[in-house]
Amino acid sequence: MRLIVTAALLISFALPGQAVTPGKGLTPMPDRPPAPDFALSDIDGQTHRLSDYRGQVLVVNFWATWCPPCREEMPSMDRASQTLAADGIQMLAVNVGEDEDTIFQFTANYPVGFPLLMDRDSKVAEAWPIRGLPTTFVVDPQGRIAYRAIGGRDWDQGELLDPVRALTRPPTAEP
Amino acid sequence: MLLGATLLAAPVSAEVLTGEDPETGLRSWTWSHAGTSVQLLQLLPDQIRAFFLARGFEGEEVERIARACVFQTIFRNDGDRPVEYDLEDWSLLNRGERRPLRTRERWDAEWQTHPIDEPARIALRWALLPTVQGFEPGDYNWGMTSFGLPPGEPLDLRIVVRIAGEQITAQIPSVVCAADR
Secondary structure, eight states: OOOOOOHHHHHHOOOTTOOOOOBOOOEEOTTOOBOOOOEEEBTTSOEEEGGGGTTSOEEEEEEOTTOHHHHHHHHHHHHHHHHHHTTTOEEEEEEESOOHHHHHHHHHHSOOSSOEEEETTOHHHHHTTOSSSSEEEEEOTTSBEEEEEESOBOTTOHHHHHHHHHTTSOOOOOO | OEEEEEEOOSSSSOEEEEEEOTTTOOEEEEEEETTEEEEEEEOOHHHHHHHHHTTTOOHHHHHHHHTSOEEEEEEEEOSSSOEEEEGGGOEEEETTEEEOOOOHHHHHHHHHHSOOOHHHHHHHHHHBOOSEEEEOTTOEEEEEEEOOOOTTOEEEEEEEEEETTEEEEEEEEEEEOOOOO
16 A cells, blocks of 8 residues: 555645745725625534624634644634633634534644634635635724635734724814 | 756746755746746655545546646735736646646546546546636635646646736746656
């Protein structure tokens, strides 16, 4: 039987020594389009609807376990979620196309405190303006997409979180 | 990585760096210009087999993708202007014949005649580099590109990107599909 190469090579698709260099910044979305609603189960069986979070700032990350940049940003995203929670900001990660067992195994190495939702048929991902993984959106309290980041980020960088926090503050009146 | 540089005879000032991993022998090619870069990393057919067998593919279908010259591809915009590409504008030259890339849409068309399960189709679709993408400064994607050639075949890749609307055409020469070890 043909040698099916080692697990490390199979899983990552990254060459040894191939570092994942994070991207930078958040891109403001022109005209802030409405974020498409969804109802997805997390790996504990609880259903999350986007509309349940109306009035809150929400960070929504689309990812998959096999995607190296997705894995790379998970730990810093988890730390950021804890920091942002103090400002009432919620983080959700939507897994695209994988099953509960796969995601559950992933969490053994990448434990996170925010909900991991399952988009098994990728219908939700296809409804959002996403072409590749990971893509992260920041949704404002009115349910509109305010920012987008294509590719992973280092969420420990404070300046990355500043525009997210700014969405929790009411806009200042024009003079 | 061991790196070497080759200046290209392209209409823009750009260069291609080549590398080879000393442990695996897998090779890479990186084109860069004005903060935009495209990196191709060889993937072994066995890596592709294992990845897709674990995601719903079966024997005959997995061979179609495993032996289709698949590279891990990293497209980055580390410049200060928006960048766009459309893989339909890209092409490869192999033994005198110019061919298109096997995009998500071309694979979807193939599964019309060779049906696969939905989880497998979803896995391939999202694992491939998007056919069309726009990157603001700081954005990037990782994804597979497939060229539809047998293992070990050589090719020259023609790429087209638009940086702030300006079209840049360049070549990544002497790329080689990973051998089926």
